[in-house]
Amino acid sequence: MRLFLLLVAFPALVSSFVGMLPSRHKQSQGRQSQLRMMAKLPKVAVMVNGLPGAMGKEVAAACLRRGLEVCSVGLTGPQVDEECVDVDDGEGGKPQTIRLVKGPVTGAGDEECDARLQGLVAGYRESGTRLIAVDYTHPTAVNPNGMLYARHKMDFVMGTTGGDRDKLLKDVEEAGIYAVIAPNMAKQIVALQAGLETMAGTFPGAFEGYNLRVVESHQSSKADTSGTAKALIASFGTLVGKPYKVEDVIAMIRDREGQLEFGVPEAGLGGHAFHTYQLLSPDGSVEFQFRHNVVGRRIYAEGTVDALTYLAQQHGPDKKVFNMVDVLKAGAMK
């Protein structure tokens, strides 16, 4: 009953914000400012690995929108039949064909793939262009690919989750290459998560006596609980002054009807991440709410390209492996 009441509340809310969509004018202001930032960039080419996967396509589109060169070769998985895939900027721009090369299945590498990469890297180096890989492949490919990048001294942005993360880090550090490694590339969500963590650390117990309720919705294929939700629930626990068990405070929506009622647009049913956190005072007179609602994959692709442009500007001898908080903090130095 409680959940039902909550659900009926949302559709009108989301439709209400449709009227608030920004004008094209404001969008282009944002892009111009991004282009200004790009002017300071060294020449960069991006190797998109994980095509023809949906995230690979989104990343290629985001690169093209920002005027970055997309390398005409990309790594793919062993089960992929296509030899080529077309990518475009998602806004009506001219498509570009990417030739797909099978990536290594084990850390020992793959003769053909290694030879191909060696040639590519040498070619780009000669032309004064920095080749950076973006990896949205498969958890099983995280370590073989990490070792491949290490062998060829290729800097990379790793958006693929899973694999042996300690080994990945060790391989990268031993090779002395630059990388951004982050399980969540949606930088605004990472900012919120880090912001609430800092707030909780600074003001623990400020919400003593308050009660937390969380509702989240993801596409029905996602079985586990959102990692972001878990992190935020930990921060809210510190603010309330008592640690929560995630399952005690969360309601997860995975059915079509519930999702539509929660305000997920029809087009987003196949890929979305909606979160609402509520802190209610003991007497019910005060309510705080935090929401982050994402439809589709664009926020992750944009964050990935932010990570990539950040990485392209790193040349220091000390710190070479970064995460999204590093990328976010760089905003303070612009």
Place this chain on the structure above:
Amino acid sequence: MRLFLLLVAFPALVSSFVGMLPSRHKQSQGRQSQLRMMAKLPKVAVMVNGLPGAMGKEVAAACLRRGLEVCSVGLTGPQVDEECVDVDDGEGGKPQTIRLVKGPVTGAGDEECDARLQGLVAGYRESGTRLIAVDYTHPTAVNPNGMLYARHKMDFVMGTTGGDRDKLLKDVEEAGIYAVIAPNMAKQIVALQAGLETMAGTFPGAFEGYNLRVVESHQSSKADTSGTAKALIASFGTLVGKPYKVEDVIAMIRDREGQLEFGVPEAGLGGHAFHTYQLLSPDGSVEFQFRHNVVGRRIYAEGTVDALTYLAQQHGPDKKVFNMVDVLKAGAMK
């Protein structure tokens, strides 16, 4: 049209959370923890100044709920006719009568009031009780009362806004007394405000390209824009990377019908503070929302008593004047 669409969305939302009201069990857990904290307190009596005003009554009730002694005398304004007022804990507890004494109208003081206070302070000092004033009076009384507390070396919590704040601070510092001076005693809202300010300072531009919309509702008698809204809009401006003019992004609701549609409960029309902040990505695929909705005055009274119990534990020779961020940070030291 946009505003209308937003408005129709809220009533169902608020009613949905009514089902989430916490149990009495959880409330009493919070109180027990507060009482444990109280065990460490020195003996304290609270002089509630500003009765029979609504905030004075709320503060007296919050003090009684927490087992603090409320002084049987309180200062009031020159236009008040009542000689006495009854206060209680707001939860069915026994009422207590407070005798009202006219406070000073000018900084020169008032013979009768000063004599009365001198006797009170001496009496409490003899009995080993720390007498602390809480001030919710009138902007015109801020400085005369500040000077009165200074003359009698009375520590105080100043919740009254207005007056000459620099002079207030100077008088308190010269007298060497302890005080918490804060324009907003709702400590959870102060925590959110400080948290977002820190987040903005750490990650400026993280929401580049996003668009901000703010809707706030207060009782129709409030003419000006919410100070909290102004502060949060400044932080969001830093996050977006462009300063906002408050009037460009805010919609203010001051009419009964609009307030009910926004989700303000009927009983809260005469006193509430509802705020919704929305950050929307350029393509509309990502939405962040922050809300803080307050009905009535209890959150301010509870925060005031938190400030008071914090103040009662301060004895250091150095810092003697505090604000709500100091009070909040003390949570980390519990």
